[in-house]
Amino acid sequence: MVLELHKPRPIWQIMFSTHHTDVGLLYLIMSLGFLFLGGALALAIRAELFFPGSQIIADSMTFNRMFTVHGTTLIFLFILPSASAVGNYFVPIMVRYKDMAYPKLNAIAFWMIPPGGALIWLGFADFTWYATPPYSIISAPGPAADMWIFGLKILGVSSILGAINFVVTIMKCKHPDMSLGQVPLLAWSFLSSSLIILVALPTFAAALLMLLTDRLGVSGFFNPAMGGDPIAYAHLFWFTFHPEVYVLVIPAIGMMYEIIPRFSRKPIFSHASGLAAFIILAIVGFSSWAHHMYATGMSFTEKTVFMVGTLAAVPASAMHVFNFLATMWGGRIRFSTPMMWAVGGIALFFSAGAGGVVNSAMPLDFVTHDSYWVVGHFHLFVMGTIAFGTIGYVYYMFPYVTGRMYHEVLGKIHFVLAMIGTVMVFFTQHVLGLYGMPRRIYDYPPIPEWIAMNQIATVGAMLIGISMAIWLGNMIYSSAKGPEANMEDPFGLGGRYYYPHTQKNPHH
Amino acid sequence: MQNQPNMRGLIGSMSDEHSSWPEWVYIGVVVALLCWVGAEAWNVERLVEHVPEDAEIIKVVGQQWFWTFEHEDGTKEVGELHLETGKAYKFEITSTDVNHSFNIHDYVVLLDAVPGRINTVWFSPTEAGEYDIQCREYCGLIHYNMRGKLYVEDPS
Ligand code: HEM
Ligand SMILES: [Cu+2]
Ligand SMILES: [Cu+2]
Numbered sequence: 233m234v235l236e237l238h239k240p241r242p243i244w245q246i247m248f249s250t251h252h253t254d255v256g257l258l259y260l261i262m263s264l265g266f267l268f269l270g271g272a273l274a275l276a277i278r279a280e281l282f283f284p285g286s287q288i289i290a291d292s293m294t295f296n297r298m299f300t301v302h303g304t305t306l307i308f309l310f311i312l313p314s315a316s317a318v319g320n321y322f323v324p325i326m327v328r329y330k331d332m333a334y335p336k337l338n339a340i341a342f343w344m345i346p347p348g349g350a351l352i353w354l355g356f357a358d359f360t361w362y363a364t365p366p367y368s369i370i371s372a373p374g375p376a377a378d379m380w381i382f383g384l385k386i387l388g389v390s391s392i393l394g395a396i397n398f399v400v401t402i403m404k405c406k407h408p409d410m411s412l413g414q415v416p417l418l419a420w421s422f423l424s425s426s427l428i429i430l431v432a433l434p435t436f437a438a439a440l441l442m443l444l445t446d447r448l449g450v451s452g453f454f455n456p457a458m459g460g461d462p463i464a465y466a467h468l469f470w471f472t473f474h475p476e477v478y479v480l481v482i483p484a485i486g487m488m489y490e491i492i493p494r495f496s497r498k499p500i501f502s503h504a505s506g507l508a509a510f511i512i513l514a515i516v517g518f519s520s521w522a523h524h525m526y527a528t529g530m531s532f533t534e535k536t537v538f539m540v541g542t543l544a545a546v547p548a549s550a551m552h553v554f555n556f557l558a559t560m561w562g563g564r565i566r567f568s569t570p571m572m573w574a575v576g577g578i579a580l581f582f583s584a585g586a587g588g589v590v591n592s593a594m595p596l597d598f599v600t601h602d603s604y605w606v607v608g609h610f611h612l613f614v615m616g617t618i619a620f621g622t623i624g625y626v627y628y629m630f631p632y633v634t635g636r637m638y639h640e641v642l643g644k645i646h647f648v649l650a651m652i653g654t655v656m657v658f659f660t661q662h663v664l665g666l667y668g669m670p671r672r673i674y675d676y677p678p679i680p681e682w683i684a685m686n687q688i689a690t691v692g693a694m695l696i697g698i699s700m701a702i703w704l705g706n707m708i709y710s711s712a713k714g715p716e717a718n719m720e721d722p723f724g725l726g727g728r729y730y731y732p733h734t735q736k737n738p739h740h
Numbered sequence: 741m742q743n744q745p746n747m748r749g750l751i752g753s754m755s756d757e758h759s760s761w762p763e764w765v766y767i768g769v770v771v772a773l774l775c776w777v778g779a780e781a782w783n784v785e786r787l788v789e790h791v792p793e794d795a796e797i798i799k800v801v802g803q804q805w806f807w808t809f810e811h812e813d814g815t816k817e818v819g820e821l822h823l824e825t826g827k828a829y830k831f832e833i834t835s836t837d838v839n840h841s842f843n844i845h846d847y848v849v850l851l852d853a854v855p856g857r858i859n860t861v862w863f864s865p866t867e868a869g870e871y872d873i874q875c876r877e878y879c880g881l882i883h884y885n886m887r888g889k890l891y892v893e894d895p896s
Contacts, residue, residue, distance in 0.1 A: 528859075
């Protein structure tokens, strides 16, 4: 067992290491750092929207830059690296191999992220996380826009390198005694999300270069003034980023597959069903990208095709929900902090999916599209499902990483405040969207319903902010001063903490 | 290894040594619900996209950061639009600079204004009154205030 902070080492030993748990620790610390940075931007955005008129942010350009960097940061610098952190720690262990397949490549993939992140933060671009042309070509101020493009280019390459490493580690380095079907679901989640990355991401990588040359004026792929077509960019972008949303969510589901059976003290209801759902999602996820583009003027036939493609991917997500509930059913559940986060995350995952179905139904999307409804929809995934699953997992792996226990009561307070806050912000935003408030606006007319709902959302966001401050304190204090964890069974569940293959289940 | 799943092939059997019919029932219900949503959506969209023959054409141009409207008789309006109840109108929407999205939320009129393209959507106002027109696609500095007013009057 590697106990990183338990047996302190000089920081450079960890930084120059290629060992998977060291790289995992670097990923973990960096991604949490960006979570707090990106979260701070969110609080500022919410504070600005508490009243109509200008509050704390001086002008709309600053506001636009803030929500752009907020979104870019949390997707590329928190969600993806935090998943890599968990994958680095656990995938080699789960396939019973000594390290990742290519340790140096692993370290390189990690070290590409800080420069990518620096470009995004130092540039502070304003053209939203999808950099839509022609705005991004003819109107967005440089050098911020160009720095964002280069930053994403670097992060994309890092992501591809990481994906190659996970695929090879799982497919080629797993213990010969273990068939691919026997690989635990958490490791399977990394296999399927990595395969999606390898198929999906190159498309966006190409689009980014075309965007850059368009900005330089040497090409006009997406610039109508030079005979190009902005809709082409939308297709390229969403061909990557609809599948990419599954890349974001699948590892979090994998983490829940670790937590739920462990704290229900029962085996997973159906390993095969979870595995099938991962595979189905990785394939069918590619049939729905243009559901983001109903309002660009697509024909009725195109819209129908992409609606059907989107709905076809829903049962796979629904299978996970069933699997979790069936696992908990009749279990001796212990609601320790990780379990609370996982269960809360599943409830929000279900709500988010239901909202997604509404978006997919073509006539309804003309109510919700580019309104606050969509903001609420995807935040129930990115915050409610992914961040919840990840935070739960960070609590879960805390004794493993540090050798110490966190403060359980503070962990529960963190969950309760964050859960209330999440419901207040993102459910309210759905309703706000139905009342017609567009997303990405710095100011809004004083419509009473809009004001009330924005205020509820802002108060909810502040609750989340407070809860995260409690978490930060708990993590920092407990990793240095927390009680020593019982490494055999830190959560008192009976049965060994790690590793799943050797775990004897009391019920079998 | 007794709680290892019994995998035959990769997707294999859906059962792990216990009955799986509740899951199949559940999947059946989910699929049935999705089919229903899809069919309803298909049908409604088909109906709302059917433009009446006699719809009057209004040319809509979005540019940073205001809307211009041109009626069939050539009269132009900026930032406001005057229409009458009981008539059908077809918007031909485009942009001269970046993408915008033309939106009258109260009548579920929403379509992107894309330079180099003309997108069409129709509607028929039913009640006299004032309605908000707004831009729903990020378009830069004053996107938040790219707003207009729709005035609907009863025909005189
Ligand atoms: C049940 C599965 C899902 C369905 C049916 C679904 C459906 C949709 C649809 C139709 C839209 C377009 C809404 C619009 O712009 O008008 C959308 C937007 C979005 N969805 Fe989902 N979705 C699902 C799962 C997910 C997951 C798992 C994630 C992320 C982890 C996600 C993230 C997003 C994001 C980020 C957007 C908005 C992108 C943007 O405009 O900025 N969705 N979803
Ligand atoms: Cu999508
Ligand atoms: Cu706009």
